[in-house]
Amino acid sequence: GMIGNNSCGAHSVMAGKTVENIERLDVLTATGARFWVGPTDDAAYAEHLAAGGERARIVKGLRELAERYADDIRAGFPK
Numbered sequence: 382g383m384i385g386n387n388s389c390g391a392h393s394v395m396a397g398k399t400v401e402n403i404e405r406l407d408v409l410t411a412t413g414a415r416f417w418v419g420p421t422d423d424a425a426y427a428e429h430l431a432a433g434g435e436r437a438r439i440v441k442g443l444r445e446l447a448e449r450y451a452d453d454i455r456a457g458f459p460k
Contacts, residue, residue: 405419414439418440
């Protein structure tokens with residue numbers, strides 16, 4: 382899938398790597414679930430969970446990853 386894709390083509394010198402420029406993702410799963418994820422406050426998170434199914438499972442998993450690795454992310458990610 383697209384998670385982990387850090388495309389660094391010829392334009393990376395000009396625009397930077399993909400990971401440095403993404404503001405939100407349009408997620409499309411193999412089963413056809415489609416939704417946007419990006420900066421997620423408590424209200425947006427509740428909306429994702431209320432949608433149920435794959436959307437809720439994926440967004441919950443993303444939040445758990447972010448919380449588990451928050452210190453590493455802050456230490457290693459550009460300002």
